[in-house]
Amino acid sequence: MNKDDPKVRSAEENKESTKRASSEILGLIALKGKLAESGPFTMPCSGYSGGVYRDHHPWSLYDVPIDDMKEAMDRLRKGLPRKGWKIVKDGFDGSPSKAPQIVANSKGEEFSVDIRLHDQRKYGKDPSFIEVTLESACFKTEKPD
Numbered sequence: 001m002n003k004d005d006p007k008v009r010s011a012e013e014n015k016e017s018t019k020r021a022s023s024e025i026l027g028l029i030a031l032k033g034k035l036a037e038s039g040p041f042t043m044p045c046s047g048y049s050g051g052v053y054r055d056h057h058p059w060s061l062y063d064v065p066i067d068d069m070k071e072a073m074d075r076l077r078k079g080l081p082r083k084g085w086k087i088v089k090d091g092f093d094g095s096p097s098k099a100p101q102i103v104a105n106s107k108g109e110e111f112s113v114d115i116r117l118h119d120q121r122k123y124g125k126d127p128s129f130i131e132v133t134l135e136s137a138c139f140k141t142e143k144p145d
Helices: 011-029 066-082
Strands: 007-009 034-037 041-044 052-062 086-092 100-105 111-118 129-136 139-141
Touching (some): 011 041, 011 129, 066 086, 066 100, 066 111, 066 129
Parallel strands (some): 007 139
Antiparallel strands (some): 034 052, 052 129, 052 139
16 A cells, blocks of 8 residues: 555545455355444545544354355455455464465555454364454545645
């Protein structure tokens, strides 16, 4: 994402774009399970003085068999590039559980997404889940006329 020159956008316009990008990812996952989400929220963008923000949209999908979730990760590996996303990491995260992780940036770098598959069975816990964290690029709020 280009940190040097944030685009000017209204907070509402950015939030709607964030929701659309998140829905696109959910569509690629293509599983019917339970969603845990808070909806996108706006936060200051670090490295800038006031008036520069980004949207952050974390959510997770659970109550789906783990094998179906593994297949969904494979669908993401194929589907994200077809939808204009560039996968910049496909491997395991740095946690002790070494969760499978895909990190991708959207075409134009308006968004970055971090997707992880948490297999809770090895800890005797349930449910396992796919964790998605979507962030928008930094943007400046529109100046009033």
